[in-house]
Amino acid sequence: MTVFPPLFFQGHGSGGMIVCENFVDGQYQTSKGDYLPVKSPTDGVQIGKVYLSDASDVSTAVACAQRAFPAWSGMTMKARASIMFRFQHLMEQHAEELALLVVRENGKNLAEARASVAKGNETVEWACGLPQMAQGKLLQVSRGVTCCDMREAIGVVVSVCPLNFPIMCPMWTIPIALTAGNCLILKPSEKVPLTMHRVAALLHEAGVPPGVFQTVNGQVEAVNALIDHPLVRGVTFVGSSRVAEVVAERASRLNKRVLAMGGAKNHLVALPDCHVESASSDIVASFAGCAGQRCMAATVLILIGEQASLLEAVIRKAGALTPGVEPGQVGAIIDAISQERILRYIDEAEKQGVTLLLDGRGWAQAAKAGTWVGPTILLHTRADDEAMREEIFGPVLSVIRVATWEEALAIEASNPHGNAACVYTTVGAHAQFFETRFRAGMIGVNVGVPVPREPFSFGGLFGTRSKYGSMVDITGEGCLEFMTNKRKITSKWAFPEGESNGAGGRAAPLAEGGKKELDQGVRQAHAPDRASFVGAM
Numbered sequence: 001m002t003v004f005p006p007l008f009f010q011g012h013g014s015g016g017m018i019v020c021e022n023f024v025d026g027q028y029q030t031s032k033g034d035y036l037p038v039k040s041p042t043d044g045v046q047i048g049k050v051y052l053s054d055a056s057d058v059s060t061a062v063a064c065a066q067r068a069f070p071a072w073s074g075m076t077m078k079a080r081a082s083i084m085f086r087f088q089h090l091m092e093q094h095a096e097e098l099a100l101l102v103v104r105e106n107g108k109n110l111a112e113a114r115a116s117v118a119k120g121n122e123t124v125e126w127a128c129g130l131p132q133m134a135q136g137k138l139l140q141v142s143r144g145v146t147c148c149d150m151r152e153a154i155g156v157v158v159s160v161c162p163l164n165f166p167i168m169c170p171m172w173t174i175p176i177a178l179t180a181g182n183c184l185i186l187k188p189s190e191k192v193p194l195t196m197h198r199v200a201a202l203l204h205e206a207g208v209p210p211g212v213f214q215t216v217n218g219q220v221e222a223v224n225a226l227i228d229h230p231l232v233r234g235v236t237f238v239g240s241s242r243v244a245e246v247v248a249e250r251a252s253r254l255n256k257r258v259l260a261m262g263g264a265k266n267h268l269v270a271l272p273d274c275h276v277e278s279a280s281s282d283i284v285a286s287f288a289g290c291a292g293q294r295c296m297a298a299t300v301l302i303l304i305g306e307q308a309s310l311l312e313a314v315i316r317k318a319g320a321l322t323p324g325v326e327p328g329q330v331g332a333i334i335d336a337i338s339q340e341r342i343l344r345y346i347d348e349a350e351k352q353g354v355t356l357l358l359d360g361r362g363w364a365q366a367a368k369a370g371t372w373v374g375p376t377i378l379l380h381t382r383a384d385d386e387a388m389r390e391e392i393f394g395p396v397l398s399v400i401r402v403a404t405w406e407e408a409l410a411i412e413a414s415n416p417h418g419n420a421a422c423v424y425t426t427v428g429a430h431a432q433f434f435e436t437r438f439r440a441g442m443i444g445v446n447v448g449v450p451v452p453r454e455p456f457s458f459g460g461l462f463g464t465r466s467k468y469g470s471m472v473d474i475t476g477e478g479c480l481e482f483m484t485n486k487r488k489i490t491s492k493w494a495f496p497e498g499e500s501n502g503a504g505g506r507a508a509p510l511a512e513g514g515k516k517e518l519d520q521g522v523r524q525a526h527a528p529d530r531a532s533f534v535g536a537m
Contacts, residue, residue, distance in 0.1 A: 018048035020193045023200035025064045026210025036190055041107035041332035043369040050193045053218035058225035061214045065156040065183035066231050068211030073153045073181035077131045080179050084128045087206035091121040101195040102166050107332030109325045112290055120171030126454040127175035145492045151484040153181030155233040158226045162238045163189035163334050164293045169238050170196055176479040186215045193217050227251050241465040248468035258469035263391040264295040264419030267412040269302045274424035280313035286448030288375040291331045292395035296420050296449045301399045302408045315357050318375040332370050339371040342394035349387045355379040383411045413439040418464030422448050
């Protein structure tokens with residue numbers, strides 16, 4: 001069994017709980033307002049409490065970030081990257097501690113928690129290389145005229161993060177935003193604030209100056225205040241489609257840069273030529289892993305033809321899973337509200353005549369403590385069933401059989417989300433057919449959770465319910481683009497003497513021998529530049 005070490009206190013714990021305060025100006029604050037209990041979904045035990053910030057707390061944090069911005073952005077990118085190197089090392093040193101915090105507050109199994117820490121640190125590693133990737137360009141675009149561009153941080157930015165990945169999702173933006181020269185305020189989910197409470201201390205230990213990285217805990221009031229604050233220049237959000245749309249609209253009305261990632265309804269298409277053993281294992285891991293609480297989880301399996309052996313293998317392997325937090329087990333559902341929502345979808349599907357091939361509701365009934373739902377597989381005959389269309393966010397897989405590839409693509413494309421899709425096949429030409437026709441931003445071939453790894457960026461398809469606001473992705477080059485302004489500079493310097501350089505300046509005369517040797521080239525170089533507006537009317 002997993003052994004949990006003593007929880008992190010740093011002078012803020014009492015009664016066996018973590019007291020999760022805001023981290024502002026390089027230190028944890030002592031607050032007198034309201035707190036919200038933080039309970040472990042695995043057993044329902046209260047493991048901490050989190051402060052609920054108000055607008056005045058937000059103003060304090062933003063003002064501190066704004067004061068820190070000139071000095072931080074004035075450092076070279078190499079200097080900021082060196083701090084990220086130290087932070088990356090601290091993340092490795094404390095990886096197990098952080099993973100156990102993820103297990104405790106989120107309910108993931110230990111293998112999933114460890115992977116989420118490692119994946120988060122992978123983004124930190126990518127950010128360490130920004131001095132080599134963020135270089136601008138320099139080019140002589142006309143005689144005597146050069147153009148260059150350079151990236152500059154946009155200022156104070158905010159990241160509002162979800163409940164399902166307490167450390168990985170914050171790391172999508174934090175290391176890139178900071179290395180680019182921004183000051184970032186994190187609003188973690190009030191349901192899972194403890195891991196990033198610890199990470200704030202590691203960033204400080206790595207050398208991030210006070211005010212450059214801060215946390216503001218809370219709920220809707222804190223989020224609205226962060227978006228509305230006039231000194232906040234950019235907002236990223238990850239969560240449900242409904243809230244993502246609200247966040248994007250609110251920030252856009254204020255003419256702020258915003259990227260809001262919404263939910264998903266990811267489709268798997270299994271062709272008759274797929275490898276049954278590997279495909280079935282991947283399908284189960286995709287829909288039941290992380291208890292189905294991830295925007296990359298499989299939710300719909302479309303079988304081309306009968307494929308009885310594949311479906312039987314999926315049911316058998318999913319049915320053999322057990323509840324718990326050990327590697328290979330299915331973790332808990334985040335809270336009772338989410339558990340009730342998942343169970344309601346299963347109940348309604350059954351009432352509508354959907355066949356239950358595997359019923360996971362028994363886990364909820366059998367659990368003595370915590371919030372659990374077992375892997376559930378529904379067999380549909382209608383593509384417009386509620387469970388086929390809506391995001392359930394739990395370990396529930398809807399299955400439907402169709403006769404043709406075109407029918408499968410029509411079902412996938414008709415869904416308003418556009419995060420991920422996957423095809424299972426052993427034929428390359430078949431894979432290519434679906435790769436270019438799926439309506440999703442991230443495509444898998446025999447990979448049911450097609451999360452791009454650095455240097456490739458993460459993001460669904462713009463124009464769907466999976467992405468609002470900016471068209472860029474939230475990691476990698478997309479995040480760098482979001483977190484910086486690109487300044488373009490065009491320069492012309494007058495020459496003190498000699499011949500005209502054809503752009504309003506004077507060029508130094510060529511030596512006599514060189515003039516003879518390069519006469520033709522000089523004439524070509526001095527031809528009129530009709531596209532130049534420099535000094536011309």
